[in-house]
Amino acid sequence: MTVPAPGLVEFTRPQDLAEGAPLVVLGPALGTSVTHLYAAVAPLLAERFHVIGWDLPGHGVSDPVQEFTLGELARAVADAVTEHTGARSWHMAGTSIGGAAVQQLLAQDPERVASAALIATSNYFPDPRMWHERAELVASAGTPTQVIGCAKAWFAPDFLAEHSERGTPLLHDLQGTDRFSYAAACRALGGFDLRERTRPAPVPTAVVAGAQDVMVGPDVAQGLADALHARCEVVDDAAHLVPVAAPELVAHTIAELVAAAR
Template identity: 70%
Template sequence: MTVPDLGLVEFTRSDDVAQDAPLVVLGPALGTSVTHLYALLAPRLAARFHVVGWDLPGHGVSAPANEFTMAELAEGVERAVTGRLGAGAWHAVGTSIGGAVVQEQLAAGSERVASATLVATTDWFPDPAGWAERAELVASAGTPTQVIGCAKAWFGGDFLGAHSEPATPLLHDLQGTDRFSYAAACRALGGYDLRAATRPTEVPCAVVAGTEDAMTGPDVARRLADGLGARCEIADAAAHLVPVEAPELLERVVTDLVTAAG
């Protein structure tokens, strides 16, 4: 196991916000690039904050990696952000596995996280054996095997048909993801379990879920929020990729947490 080398995406031009603007760091979901997942949310935040994002290994701008744990992935995020932007704290936003990374940082007592917006995530993804099976399938047959299932899980109702412009690039991301890195991320999720470490945090925190998310829906979100002592927000008619379907809601939540963190 090794700490992966992660690439960063800059969403804010240097002359758009003040040099002392709060830093917001966006984390992606499995199979997505941070660029396309937050294409609707990032411009809203970048008007007031310095916004960057990180990509998973073998996704987007990050180099492939064959094996890593969730804790190592969290360390890779901290190395990437501090290496580029210095040793200050930031406001973390993470979707699905990206939210799990933020929880790893909270559980480790990281001083980097000034606030946490946890989107479509949990402190334990059920069925470790299922994650191992998915890893084997993708490693042998590639990420296109996941497109149909992800299209159903990622978007609520007829969103994909009605909003192809923001949704279709995410399915292209999935097909273009390095299969061995995707498989490694699946194995990392299979070994991820922070239930014993989930406790109230002093960091301003919110958990957000979509009503149509079959994996990390409202019941899961409320349980996680209760464990963390966090606020809980539910996005109507959204499924797993809330940043695409409810960017306005997330803009409000992130802005509120930045304000609360002072």
């Protein structure tokens, strides 16, 4: 199966950048648009780097699809970035399924990745049956069925009350996501397992987790970091959507990885 080229979002104006500015590619979490997930991160990077993002099928600016694997998604992202920029490698950051796509690319096409920031992600998301059950629910009843659960998983307690301008657009993204594409992404996560293929990363890599993330929290992040021989950072006041809760830390981590790769 071929995944259509994902929609890309330009966070910077290439004509305003210095020649040879490093290319940073941001990847989203399930149910989010890359625009809103990294809304506070991208401006912190934009003066030094060419920053673009990609959206999952049926999310944000990407066309919907019925089915895909993480391997197919990673290839589609790489091809789209190359076609758009002409670059053959770039620095990558990805959250949740976006981080899974970065790991997949490291495993199958590592020369494309110059550095990797893996945020709130894992090389295996437990209980494939749960992911398939979620896919069936969303395909039949739509993404609004996920709003309450995602609001609790994405944000630490009181975050939405104190920072509604950051969190509310992401919940609107979720409600507006194509239900069949969301279901396909759930099935892709259910079939994703890189545990046997995870090796020490060949490029500067960091794993970042929210201390209050109930799915891929500090223990999961540390295990992934150990397998990759990467550093691990835990954000105390964050749940799953770390870029929204701690944009400065995420931007600083990406910038450090870019510097380490030079």
